[in-house]
Amino acid sequence: MKRNRRAKRSMKLKINGVEHELDIDMRTSLLDACRDHLGLTGSKKGCDHGQCGACTMLVNGRRINSCLTLAVMHEGDEITTIEGIGEPGNLHPMQEAFLHHDGFQCGYCTPGQIVSAVGMLGEVADGWPSHASADVKAGAALSGDEIRERMSGNLCRCSAYPNIVDAIETASAKMKENA
Amino acid sequence: MRPFDYARAGNVAEAGQMAGRFIAGGTNLLDLMKLEVETPDKLVDITRLPLRGIEETDDGGLRIGALVSNADLAADPRIRRDYEVLSRALLAGASGQLRNKATTGGNLLQRTRCSYFYEPSQPCNKREPGSGCGAIGGFNRIHAVLGTSDKCIATHPSDMAVAMRALDAVVETQKVDGSTRAIALGEFYRLPGDTPEIENVLEQGELITAVRLPKPFAGQHRYRKVRDRASYAFALVSVAAVVRMDGGKIAEARLAFGGLAHMPWRDETVEKALIGQEPAMANFDKAADILLAEAKGQGENDFKIPLARRTLKAVLADATKGA
Ligand SMILES: Cc1cc2nc3c(=O)[nH]c(=O)nc-3n(C[C@H](O)[C@H](O)[C@H](O)COP(=O)(O)OP(=O)(O)OC[C@H]3O[C@@H](n4cnc5c(N)ncnc54)[C@H](O)[C@@H]3O)c2cc1C
Ligand code: SF4
Ligand code: FES
Ligand code: FES
Numbered sequence: 279m280k281r282n283r284r285a286k287r288s289m290k291l292k293i294n295g296v297e298h299e300l301d302i303d304m305r306t307s308l309l310d311a312c313r314d315h316l317g318l319t320g321s322k323k324g325c326d327h328g329q330c331g332a333c334t335m336l337v338n339g340r341r342i343n344s345c346l347t348l349a350v351m352h353e354g355d356e357i358t359t360i361e362g363i364g365e366p367g368n369l370h371p372m373q374e375a376f377l378h379h380d381g382f383q384c385g386y387c388t389p390g391q392i393v394s395a396v397g398m399l400g401e402v403a404d405g406w407p408s409h410a411s412a413d414v415k416a417g418a419a420l421s422g423d424e425i426r427e428r429m430s431g432n433l434c435r436c437s438a439y440p441n442i443v444d445a446i447e448t449a450s451a452k453m454k455e456n457a
Numbered sequence: 458m459r460p461f462d463y464a465r466a467g468n469v470a471e472a473g474q475m476a477g478r479f480i481a482g483g484t485n486l487l488d489l490m491k492l493e494v495e496t497p498d499k500l501v502d503i504t505r506l507p508l509r510g511i512e513e514t515d516d517g518g519l520r521i522g523a524l525v526s527n528a529d530l531a532a533d534p535r536i537r538r539d540y541e542v543l544s545r546a547l548l549a550g551a552s553g554q555l556r557n558k559a560t561t562g563g564n565l566l567q568r569t570r571c572s573y574f575y576e577p578s579q580p581c582n583k584r585e586p587g588s589g590c591g592a593i594g595g596f597n598r599i600h601a602v603l604g605t606s607d608k609c610i611a612t613h614p615s616d617m618a619v620a621m622r623a624l625d626a627v628v629e630t631q632k633v634d635g636s637t638r639a640i641a642l643g644e645f646y647r648l649p650g651d652t653p654e655i656e657n658v659l660e661q662g663e664l665i666t667a668v669r670l671p672k673p674f675a676g677q678h679r680y681r682k683v684r685d686r687a688s689y690a691f692a693l694v695s696v697a698a699v700v701r702m703d704g705g706k707i708a709e710a711r712l713a714f715g716g717l718a719h720m721p722w723r724d725e726t727v728e729k730a731l732i733g734q735e736p737a738m739a740n741f742d743k744a745a746d747i748l749l750a751e752a753k754g755q756g757e758n759d760f761k762i763p764l765a766r767r768t769l770k771a772v773l774a775d776a777t778k779g780a
Binding site (some may be wrong): 285287304305307326328334340342343346347348350351386397398399401404405407408409411414415416427428429430431432435438448 | 459460461463480481482483484488490504518524528531532537541545548549551552553554555557558687688689706
């Protein structure tokens with residue numbers, strides 16, 4: 279085997295507004311960098327293949343699957359994990375709404391659902407259409423069908439879907455009020 | 458995952474000379490690297506190249522930078538207004554998270570979802586030439602019915618590429634020596650033949666810089682995707698259509714199909730047969746006869762042949778109604 283690749287690399291990551299310097303294996307995903315090296319274990323690993331959404335983070339405000347990207351590719355980006363969305367004592371309206379509506383059972387998918395929902399509302403605010411939109415040329419109002427389609431990248435093994443949709447509707451209204 | 462070297466391309470000219478595998482969104486390449494289906498020695502990160510713009514071309518079309526995300530492309534007001542079929546196809550693909558990461562160039566080059574290709578312990582001519590095809594005579598429910606060979610029956614999984622095929626898109630590239638070329642999407646992909654590991658006409662180190670769309674085509678734009686669940690699933694069969702009516706008859710029909718072949722499938726004889734015809738089911742059936750004349754099921758995927766017929770007819774009925 280001619281493979282003699284330099285395994286580690288130092289990198290700077292800005293997560294939830296804090297700069298971190300890491301010296302880690304080049305192969306480390308953004309998800310593993312946060313969970314295994316920075317103690318940010320809120321983001322979960324469901325599949326590690328982009329198929330469940332449990333690992334959802336925001337990068338420069340947009341939601342992505344952190345399992346399917348390398349940490350080293352995100353130097354210079356603004357990364358937000360569930361810990362950066364809100365914490366006990368200072369919850370985000372989306373987190374409060376999930377509590378209020380019981381938008382979970384086991385809770386494993388929940389951090390990903392919440393981060394994804396926050397990212398999703400940003401997309402709606404920017405006027406992005408979805409597969410559920412009757413007219414792609416016009417923007418779409420946030421209906422139950424729109425929420426279900428736009429959140430389809432987040433699976434819930436406990437099938438808490440009805441309460442998740444309710445929570446997102448409540449949070450969306452609350453966030454508009456606050457804005 | 459195997460270890461690899463990592464470097465960032467600073468400009469378009471040097472990217473190809475860095476002698477590594479390009480990584481853009483990484484949503485397909487990293488997925489496959491984790492399974493050691495892909496084992497590049499070196500990754501060249503192209504995400505910092507200035508290829509994120511969508512600009513108007515002199516001939517009234519659009520040039521889409523290779524790094525424009527699937528989400529940004531679907532949401533672009535010009536795409537939504539003038540190339541609705543493309544916006545629809547993108548929105549039918551993957552999930553919100555994936556579309557934010559997936560790029561235009563990477564989407565075109567994403568690899569098949571054949572489960573034997575994904576499993577290194579299984580035979581697969583595409584992954585390991587000469588090892589055989591596990592899907593022929595095996596689990597082949599998602600596989601191709603058109604343009605297959607006795608070496609490979611895989612499909613190309615992209616939705617975006619199907620719409621781009623209907624729109625006569627052109628792929629712009631830069632080779633390692635710095636020269637550039639423009640490749641019609643219809644000439645970009647290859648059928649599996651005896652070399653299913655070669656999927657397109659790109660050379661080693663050739664970078665996709667943009668995809669060009671010609672001037673918009675008038676007519677009704679449709680993208681219909683049939684899949685196992687309502688969202689976040691690959692197509693079993695999909696149809697991209699742009700249909701223009703004139704005086705109650707079909708004046709122009711552009712039709713491309715996903716889920717049927719190793720590439721987005723387009724058969725202009727199907728389109729010609731529709732021109733000048735009234736929008737009647739019998740005429741749609743004739744078009745489907747032409748499309749599917751050579752179709753061959755592999756057992757589990759036999760259903761795709763009648764499904765493609767019904768999907769085509771439904772799309773044509775919908776796109777011509779009220780005309
Ligand atoms: C769970 C899941 C569901 C999905 N569902 C769908 C679906 O329903 N429909 C659909 O269409 N897709 C679907 N996808 C696939 C997704 O669209 C692709 O993974 C994505 O488009 C690939 O783009 P990327 O930028 O991430 O590519 P990468 O993974 O970065 O690259 C893919 C390939 O392209 C090469 N490459 C990238 N950019 C260039 C360039 N500019 N020039 C030359 N070579 C380049 C890379 O070397 C690599 O070989 C799904 C993916 C997942 C994980
Ligand atoms: S269909 Fe193609 S990709 Fe699938 S096992 Fe056969 S050779 Fe491999
Ligand atoms: S862990 Fe990232 S999508 Fe499942
Ligand atoms: S609450 Fe258990 S997976 Fe969603």
